[in-house]
Amino acid sequence: MNKSKFRIFSISLVALLFVTSSGLVFGGWYLKRLEETVTSKFEDPKWPLPGKIYSDSYLLYVGINLRIDDFKDKLRRLGYRETQTAPKAQGEYRYRQAPAVLQIYLHDFVYPAEAFKGFPVRIAFEGSVVSRIENDATGEEMFSLELEPELVTGLYDRTWQERRVVKLAEVPPLVVKAILAIEDERFYQHHGIDPVSVLRALWVNIRSGGVVQGGSTLTQQLMKNFFLGDERTLKRKIKEALMALIAERKYTKAEILENYLNEIYLGQRGSQGIYGVWEAAQFYFSKPLNELTVGETALLAGLIRAPNRLSPYRSVDAAVKRRNVVLAKLVEDKIITTRQYEAGLREKLLRRELIKVTNDAPFYVDFLRRELSENYSNTVLTAEGLRIFTSLDLQLQRIAERTLSEGLKKLEESYPNLRRKGEDDSLEGAIVVLRPQTGEIKAMVGGRSYQMSQFNRVFQAKRQPGSVFKPFVYLAALMSGAEGGKKFTPVTMLDDSPFVWDYDGQEWQPGNYNDEYFGTVTLRRALEKSLNSATARVARDVGIARVRDIAHRLGIQSSLPAVPSLALGAAEVTPLEVAVAFSTLANNGVRTRPLTVKQVMDANGHMLEKRDIRIEKVISPQMAFMMNNLLKGVLDRGTGEYARRWGFTRPAAGKTGTTNDYKDAWFVGYTPDLLAVVWVGFDNQTKLGLSGAQAALPIWTEFMKRATAGTPVTDFVPPPGIKIVDIDPLSGQLATANCPTVVHEAFIEGDEPTVTCPLHPGSSLQVSKSE
């Protein structure tokens, strides 16, 4: 070897050594990095568990009026399926007519305070009324029954992975064996990659002329699902193989298998991905894993290859074919007996309807998230499997969504000038629904379309309430006499003529609608007809600071300037504040805290938080009753009387609201058990040109008609100390037999008039009632 050749050889050798050692160093570093990645996934919490938001539960009791179609719809949404025979398994129900009987096999459900174990119940009807409830297994009579809450939506980051993590020991051996048989039969023989399987798959694919079989081991599949996407590149395959080898070196087969059984993707329900065998068993069969039949187990194992294409929700035939392939493999491998195989083949797979979780209450959920964010970070809410139980009534929510959307559309049809061209300039509206006794927010629609705008007008839009504010003025007036001020009763005569209010060196002149003045009117008539001039006079006499204090006491939280125009609703408030304030009246003077979140549970079933009903008596029940009685007149005779013509006939109180410049239209109204506030307007504060009675009242009426249908009719009950007297509405004195119209007026005992009507002389009518 000459010198130059030796030199070349030496350089080559050094280069080779350098390249090799560099490669080894880089390879070592790369493997180390992969190992760290694998380790971190195995040893840190692996799966983000989305938070789940549930509606309020539904209480059924003997005597309740139930619309069976609505109830069946609810059962369907809860994942119950109708059967023709008596329900034998959880999640089944049967309805028979003549005699009407509903049999339900209830689901298990873990409530915050207790776990509920499902059992069969029988509900008998007389007409549409529940006449008897009994445990169908024991025959024991029951008087009420709680149906589990509905899942409203999940709180998640990027994707919603629905999964319940289980230990390997909790998975029945047959499920494990079936999955291994069909996905990786040499799982216990290989070390992460299986050359035998690869060669076999290669051979099968060459023969068939395409990719029909994969050679990936279960460990490789797990690595792919954990870290890698679906791209079919050599680089990914190599990485997957390396990771599989690392995982097999570091962890036991049992650990790898357990991770696989929890990680594997097994289907899709709308935005919810179904992951892991436990969740899949629930999704496809509504059963826990240990109750799966041989056929169901085979199908579950078979679905892994193509969960959506083979899903029984999509094609029963495809699912059955795949199940049979797995069954054949199981009997071939002697995992099941021939008898089990035949029984599995005979199992009937029924077509089931896929019920997607669609989040019908996006504005409510946003509001809820905002409330929850005070105590829980976004990571906790989206990844720690919290279960949040709320006050939401999905039935009312859907009615509210529908009536608002239809109502706004109708308004645009009736008043074409409301159709604006700009996308940001469409007619908007909001509804919020409260249960006055508890403060529970039962429904919330913050705008016309959540997709178009997530601005929640229920609590984010501060708008002038207009005449909706007037009841606070009149309440202050009724309370004034007792507080040492001027005394007012519902029949106090007020002057409704133009006047000027001098205030802090300024002048303010309130004007009536259409500049129409009515001279002398009773306090009731001034409120029913929403007369500005008379109301402003009352506010002046009572003191605007007192009016402001009353509004705050009832539940208005926004800052209210003590200026004369406050009496006519010139300060800005949100629909939610209006709802809270009026629910204090509906609840006999007891203010409630608005309630959305009722309980929060962690993933282990421990209660993290419970928010109770919070109440405070802020005005006397007598005063609240008198206001309710006055506001009933708004619907019966006043600016809200169209509600009656449109078919809402229940006892209810309410108030229209229109701002001076016609930018905002409001209606707040309530029965003793349900309150709804409707606002209509434009976000950019342009002129709507319609009154509350024209724009908001139709929507409110339609909502209340649908929301209260089938529920018991209730009226406001006068508390002790109230006297109800028949009054002539014009004179404000005791009605006589000759008075053409008579109003049942409520007074604090001793305040009622003593003189008979001078306008219609005659014999006095009897005093109606003394409570």
Place this chain on the structure above:
Amino acid sequence: MNFASTCNFFIVGLAAGMMIIFTQSCAPRPPYRPPAPPPASALPVTKPPSPVSPPPVQETVRKSLPQEPKIKEQDVRSKPLPPSVASKEVPKEPDLPTEPAAPPLPDDSSLLAKITPGTSPQRAASLRLTEEGRKLLDAGDPGKALTRLEKTIVIDSTNPYGYFYLAKAQYRLGQYKQSLNFLDVAESRLSAEPFWLAEVQALRGENYRALGMAQKAEASYAQALRLNSGNRTALEALSRLHESQPVAR
């Protein structure tokens, strides 16, 4: 008498005085007896309602209005109260009457007995749930009871017993102010039921006691006994109070 004998005489006198005081303070106290009802002549004459001259009870209500927002049940009841209670002033030294008490009211605590064929389905269901809540309270599970009881007023917002037991659950959970708020509502709906009004007053007393407002508590207990001399909560609480207090107050 020299100085030493003067001292001896003084010491013996002092010791004797102390002995007397000690003996008296150790002597058993007479048991607490509820206040007696006022003589019949003190009761207001209830006239039939008339638009011209309202009965005295109505007048009481009207006159009590300056105390907004707290119109209390005692203002609308027909029985007059001791001036200190009626005027909402807490008595500085509640007197212990020696006259015999009014007979105790019959036990009206059974909620299921209130369900009759004429009871509305809502009220019946609400009462049954209230009964369940009561049992949970008795079993020492106020948290679960509260959840159950909240449903009672959802089904029937006029069920006063639901409010009462909600107040009781809140009391057991240490939420005394909330308990008092629920009692306000229960009271306004129980005006015709002295047995239950007494229960309300007794529980109110328990809340005041827990809040450290001993005088208000004592007044509430006394009021409970005025309504029902057999109210055990009030009797026991007052006995405890008097046992724990020194003789000279």
